[in-house]
Amino acid sequence: MTIFLEHRAKWISKLVIEITAPFQKIFTGTISTARNIWKNYFFLVETRQQNLRLNKKIDLLEIENSRYQELLLANQRLQQLLKFQENTEETFLPARVIGWDSSALFKSIIISKGENDGLKINMPVVNSKGVVGRIVSISPNYAKVLLVTDQNSAVDGLVQRSRCRGMLNAFLIM
Structure with a gap:
């Protein structure tokens, strides 16, 4: 069982x-x-x-x-x-670009140096690559620079190869 x-x-x-x-x-x-x-x-x-x-x-x-x-x-x-x-x-007096003209007709910048730094109207503005423009208006601490690329700008120039002098200016392209 x-x-x-x-x-x-x-x-x-x-x-x-x-x-x-x-x-x-x-x-x-x-x-x-x-x-x-x-x-x-x-x-x-x-x-x-x-x-x-x-x-x-x-x-x-x-x-x-x-x-x-x-x-x-x-x-x-x-x-x-x-x-x-x-x-x-x-x-040379180094300066900073602190502003740009916002209009399409004029090409200018504002720099961080002015009369108090010894700048005067019509002084050239250059960088390591060449001419940038010239001072067109000035205040004690700032200056407005008309750029060579502006249609109203003209710069005395020299053709390096031929040594011919001339006036260099920019044209407004529309």
């Missing part, structure tokens, strides 16, 4: 396993899938936060890089100005 009961218990056990296993498989798979979805959701949230932090850092580094580029260009301009001053016997 014990053998019969053991055999019957094994058979019932096998039947229970056979019936419940597919449900356990579905339940375990569902739980596993839900756990993976939840885990991946938090991973994506963390990845998104990390992406936002990295994008902010990129923005800051691009701003910093832009500042360094501006400093590099300013340094190069100052070096050119120093070389320009070394190669000439004239005395």
